[in-house]
Amino acid sequence: MKTALYASATALAMVATFGTGAASAQSRDTIQIAGSSTVLPFASIVAEEFSAAFPEFNTPVVGSGGSSGGLRQFCEGVGEATIDIANASRPIRPAEVEACNAAGVTDIREVQFGYDGIVFAVSADKGDFALEPVHVYTAIAAQVYVDGEWVDNPYTNWNEIDASLPDQPISLAIPAGNHGTREVFEERVTSAGFEAAAWPDAPEGAETSFRQDVVIEIAGDYTETLARLQSNPDTVGVFGLSFYDQNRDTLKVATVSGITPSLESIASGEYPVSRPLFFYVKGQHIGAVPGIEEYVAFFLSDQMAGMGGTLEGAGLIPAPAEETAAVLAAFEAGESL
Amino acid sequence: MADTTTSTDAAARARRETIRKGLGRRHLTEKLFRGFGIGAILIALGLVGTLFWMVISKGYPAFTQANATLEVYFDPEILSFDPAPVRGAGQSDADYRAAHLGWQRAVTMANWNRIVENAVVNAAPQGFEIGSREALALIDAGERHRLRDMFVANPNLLGQRVSVDMLASANTDNWLKGTIDRNLPDARQQLAASTRQLADMMLENGTIEFRFAWHIFTNVDSRAAPAAAGLAGAFVGSLYMMLVVIVLAVPIGVASAIYLEEFAPKNRLTDLIEVNINNLAAVPSIVFGLLGAAVFIRYFGLPLSAPIVGGLVLTLMTLPTIIIATRSSLRAVPPSLRQAALGLGASKTQMVFHHVLPITFPGILTATIIGVAQALGETAPLLLIGMNAFVAAIPATPFDQSSALPVQIYLWQGNENRNFFEARTSAAIMVLLGLMITLNAIAVILRQRLERRK
Numbered sequence: 127m128k129t130a131l132y133a134s135a136t137a138l139a140m141v142a143t144f145g146t147g148a149a150s151a152q153s154r155d156t157i158q159i160a161g162s163s164t165v166l167p168f169a170s171i172v173a174e175e176f177s178a179a180f181p182e183f184n185t186p187v188v189g190s191g192g193s194s195g196g197l198r199q200f201c202e203g204v205g206e207a208t209i210d211i212a213n214a215s216r217p218i219r220p221a222e223v224e225a226c227n228a229a230g231v232t233d234i235r236e237v238q239f240g241y242d243g244i245v246f247a248v249s250a251d252k253g254d255f256a257l258e259p260v261h262v263y264t265a266i267a268a269q270v271y272v273d274g275e276w277v278d279n280p281y282t283n284w285n286e287i288d289a290s291l292p293d294q295p296i297s298l299a300i301p302a303g304n305h306g307t308r309e310v311f312e313e314r315v316t317s318a319g320f321e322a323a324a325w326p327d328a329p330e331g332a333e334t335s336f337r338q339d340v341v342i343e344i345a346g347d348y349t350e351t352l353a354r355l356q357s358n359p360d361t362v363g364v365f366g367l368s369f370y371d372q373n374r375d376t377l378k379v380a381t382v383s384g385i386t387p388s389l390e391s392i393a394s395g396e397y398p399v400s401r402p403l404f405f406y407v408k409g410q411h412i413g414a415v416p417g418i419e420e421y422v423a424f425f426l427s428d429q430m431a432g433m434g435g436t437l438e439g440a441g442l443i444p445a446p447a448e449e450t451a452a453v454l455a456a457f458e459a460g461e462s463l
Numbered sequence: 464m465a466d467t468t469t470s471t472d473a474a475a476r477a478r479r480e481t482i483r484k485g486l487g488r489r490h491l492t493e494k495l496f497r498g499f500g501i502g503a504i505l506i507a508l509g510l511v512g513t514l515f516w517m518v519i520s521k522g523y524p525a526f527t528q529a530n531a532t533l534e535v536y537f538d539p540e541i542l543s544f545d546p547a548p549v550r551g552a553g554q555s556d557a558d559y560r561a562a563h564l565g566w567q568r569a570v571t572m573a574n575w576n577r578i579v580e581n582a583v584v585n586a587a588p589q590g591f592e593i594g595s596r597e598a599l600a601l602i603d604a605g606e607r608h609r610l611r612d613m614f615v616a617n618p619n620l621l622g623q624r625v626s627v628d629m630l631a632s633a634n635t636d637n638w639l640k641g642t643i644d645r646n647l648p649d650a651r652q653q654l655a656a657s658t659r660q661l662a663d664m665m666l667e668n669g670t671i672e673f674r675f676a677w678h679i680f681t682n683v684d685s686r687a688a689p690a691a692a693g694l695a696g697a698f699v700g701s702l703y704m705m706l707v708v709i710v711l712a713v714p715i716g717v718a719s720a721i722y723l724e725e726f727a728p729k730n731r732l733t734d735l736i737e738v739n740i741n742n743l744a745a746v747p748s749i750v751f752g753l754l755g756a757a758v759f760i761r762y763f764g765l766p767l768s769a770p771i772v773g774g775l776v777l778t779l780m781t782l783p784t785i786i787i788a789t790r791s792s793l794r795a796v797p798p799s800l801r802q803a804a805l806g807l808g809a810s811k812t813q814m815v816f817h818h819v820l821p822i823t824f825p826g827i828l829t830a831t832i833i834g835v836a837q838a839l840g841e842t843a844p845l846l847l848i849g850m851n852a853f854v855a856a857i858p859a860t861p862f863d864q865s866s867a868l869p870v871q872i873y874l875w876q877g878n879e880n881r882n883f884f885e886a887r888t889s890a891a892i893m894v895l896l897g898l899m900i901t902l903n904a905i906a907v908i909l910r911q912r913l914e915r916r917k
Contacts, residue, residue, distance in 0.1 A: 185855045374652075
């Protein structure tokens, strides 16, 4: 009796192991997406609405991992165990395209679908910040130019940099390198600030070397940045506009170059720190995994990414209709990178 | 003679004196040690109590949610699409399904937002000014899909007025519960002034009521409709993983423990195996995740984000626990029992399965349940096999994409709607803790029953 019990348990285990082998041959019918945590909320909403509108397809699965993490997974190769779509808050890099090609991913279709603003925000009970890119650069640069020579950054409070800024210790939480946001931050804020400062004889790498005592690099999502602000209320955090929008009861936003970030000021291009959002589709998976083409078309449709669409309500800044139409046409024509 | 007795008396008294002194000291140490013990237990209890209090006080508001009972008019002017296709004679199954799907899509594309908006405006007092966006903001975005589903299930609703219970939006719920400071100025509120005012009025006249949020248990996660987000997908995902762990880890673990303890010769090789099993138990769980991603997903081509892979990874993690615990309970069986069985002519296998194993059953069971409970709460390895993805479906099989309870906690913790998801996160923790307590209780009860039987 007991022996029979154990024998059956072993049999069950073996069946399970064999089942595992058999199932690996079955084909995947759910779109698998991963990447940027900025794009994640938008992609998730589209995924849900997609399954409501297209009951014949499964709800796509949306993972995170940051733009770089998503593209790395994307470039692992072609086949069931690799993702179909990578979300990114920055364009794909040439090195990544090479890695993709090397792994056999040759049909990479780029889809650009709207804009996101990057905002600086402080705890709601703190002073008003009217930042210029040069302020941010001066605050966090490892070395600055004072009285004719390059010295280690001496500033401890914001008002030492500019009298218009609050008397508050410098502390800045910025996204770490795994986030696409970091690239935009460096390009639009610190590099712009470096150029605006126009200090002579800059040593090599001065533009991108930051001091580690005041800069907090956040590898996680914006919730982690918010937690930093709560543990040290003097911290200035870098957030996406949509995150700030959902947490305006605890956050106060800073102006950059005199412009307050908003859907309007970012859509018009007045607010300087914004970036387009992307996702990359593995062309070779179209047809193999059902629903990819429909998903892309649905994502770019007016009711999702268009003006007044669902994603605008979630904080996406819609791209002009002609731009989106051109992107969709290019995708459908099969243009690949 | 008398002299010697007094001297021995004195000596005895002195000895007693020394003993008494020493006794006092020993009693004191004992008292101190007991004090320390009680203190340690009190601190532990206090910490557990604080944890529970924090989680429960934060999480319990999430179990009730604002519901609005509104009269919905299925307006034929807004829902202007062709009637549902009727299956014609001789039409094939596939054709009919395609036609029906096409019709469903047409139904979905109708402006259901307008229907919801009209229902809200209709329920507002006469002459109350509210814009269409503001009216819509009161109700959860997923409710329009529910209305659509109602309609697809029963197309006769066209032109009718039906009273429907709808979930208020996450922001309305925040406002009514006071999660957002009600004194903040308009610019820092999520909802427009008119929406907030209408929500307050509706709560007062009973249109909006707080009800128990059953959908936390029956719905899947949602970002489009945060108020309707639930744990069902993650729960089923965790359940599948536990099944895989039990089916694989228990037989393999117990079998290897029995072999190593009862049959295997003691030599270098078995020593090496023993050391490595102990090492395996100490490997951080994230390493198993890396292994899982490399072996099960990349090499064997198993699907990403699937409970089967999660279960396999957790099996690897649980195996050493089960092997070690089973071996120690086997070792605790007195050798006389084995010798008696062998002496009566039982074979080694009979000795193990008839006499030794039944006694160790409670121990193995406890080890299994503790191992499984530990696996249930594991998060780190799951992040590496793609189980931290957003999945808005209940997995039908262990091969379908899914989330897991601890991962769901992690995902909700990171949701941008902090005000709403803070409570949800704690509610999910409560569900997970409840599950663990149940598992541990089962372990205790089973052990007691089995021990009594023996």
